[in-house]
Amino acid sequence: MGKLKNIEFLRVFLISVIVFLHTTAYGSWSLLVNFPDIAPLKIFHKIFIQGNNSVEGFFIIAGFLLIYTLKNQSIKDFIKKKYIRLSPVIIFAVIICIIASFWHAIKLRFWDDILVMLLLNDFGICLAHGTTPTLWFTSALFAGLLIYFLISKISAKKLKSILFIILPVTAYGILEYFQHGSFSTPHKNYMYIFNVGFLRAVGGIGIGTIIAHIYKKYIDRIRKYVLNIIATIGINIAEFGLLSFVVWWLLIPHKQLNCIYFVIAFALLLLVFTFKKGIISKITNKDIWVKLGKYQYSIYVIHSVVGKILINTAWLTHPNFVKTHPYSTISVIIFAILASGYLTYNFVEKPCTKYLKKFI
Numbered sequence: 525m526g527k528l529k530n531i532e533f534l535r536v537f538l539i540s541v542i543v544f545l546h547t548t549a550y551g552s553w554s555l556l557v558n559f560p561d562i563a564p565l566k567i568f569h570k571i572f573i574q575g576n577n578s579v580e581g582f583f584i585i586a587g588f589l590l591i592y593t594l595k596n597q598s599i600k601d602f603i604k605k606k607y608i609r610l611s612p613v614i615i616f617a618v619i620i621c622i623i624a625s626f627w628h629a630i631k632l633r634f635w636d637d638i639l640v641m642l643l644l645n646d647f648g649i650c651l652a653h654g655t656t657p658t659l660w661f662t663s664a665l666f667a668g669l670l671i672y673f674l675i676s677k678i679s680a681k682k683l684k685s686i687l688f689i690i691l692p693v694t695a696y697g698i699l700e701y702f703q704h705g706s707f708s709t710p711h712k713n714y715m716y717i718f719n720v721g722f723l724r725a726v727g728g729i730g731i732g733t734i735i736a737h738i739y740k741k742y743i744d745r746i747r748k749y750v751l752n753i754i755a756t757i758g759i760n761i762a763e764f765g766l767l768s769f770v771v772w773w774l775l776i777p778h779k780q781l782n783c784i785y786f787v788i789a790f791a792l793l794l795l796v797f798t799f800k801k802g803i804i805s806k807i808t809n810k811d812i813w814v815k816l817g818k819y820q821y822s823i824y825v826i827h828s829v830v831g832k833i834l835i836n837t838a839w840l841t842h843p844n845f846v847k848t849h850p851y852s853t854i855s856v857i858i859f860a861i862l863a864s865g866y867l868t869y870n871f872v873e874k875p876c877t878k879y880l881k882k883f884i
Contacts, residue, residue: 608884
């Protein structure tokens with residue numbers, strides 16, 4: 525199946541928000557945490573503080589793509605494929621951390637990083653904060669995808685449908701009970717069992733699988749259906765309203781609301797984008813987003829490593845430059861992250877994936 529280019533647009537938007545969030549406002553390596561008195565950084569903090577919900581969008585898209593691209597393969601082949609896809613860049617990031625630790629640019633958590641490389645650091649009841657804590661996402665993603673793939677292998681269609689609904693409802697229900705509408709804080713295990721990252725993955729990926737089933741069931745009918753003027757206006761209002769809400773949630777300062785609102789809005793946005801009946805979903809259905817989207821995984825994995833190294837080697841040793849040139853400082857970090865992501869994709873992710881597919 526061909527790529528849905530407007531979904532790549534959504535992924536590019538989400539990774540952009542995450543990079544700015546972690547660079548300026550959130551995390552021990554962010555500029556604001558290390559330079560709390562700089563006024564422009566406080567502005568960025570207000571803008572991007574809700575950006576952590578971008579991962580909910582990634583989980584939902586991952587669930588959709590799991591079913592959209594589902595092939596008849598064994599569980600063993602599925603696990604190998606995901607390890608080949610996810611692990612090389614993570615291992616590379618850990619190697620960079622080990623090298624940087626020799627110059628005290630990064631404080632290494634070696635044993636936790638072993639679990640990170642095995643994609644087990646946020647797998648179910650396990651919880652390990654590696655040198656790059658943002659990699660909880662890759663482990664939770666792998667665990668969630670594996671669960672829904674296993675369900676998809678069940679022959680009973682009715683049972684699969686029930687589980688695809690029960691699992692996300694249960695996961696989000698537990699999050700609501702323990703965290704009262706906040707998905708990201710705190711990131712911990714409750715009662716030694718309920719891993720917050722894992723629950724976010726199960727919830728989001730489950731929503732994405734439901735959207736994919738709806739898409740595959742109705743896409744042929746919708747493609748043939750010619751919208752009348754009222755339906756055209758309605759779908760365009762829906763696309764504009766949902767995209768505006770998502771952008772508002774992630775980029776506009778607002779009072780903390782229940783994160784389930786964002787999940788619902790993003791899920792509906794993804795659904796209407798897949799049918800490509802509105803102006804926005806057609807405008808964003810361009811090849812450029814596919815070209816840019818291929819770098820998003822490498823950028824995600826490497827961005828916190830680059831941020832930590834720059835904070836500890838450059839900015840903390842030259843605080844006056846940061847205080848007098850905050851925008852230049854941010855620009856340097858963003859450029860370094862994007863350049864590192866580009867190089868990582870071309871010299872690590874792409875060649876390693878190609879080699880491992882042939883070798884394994």
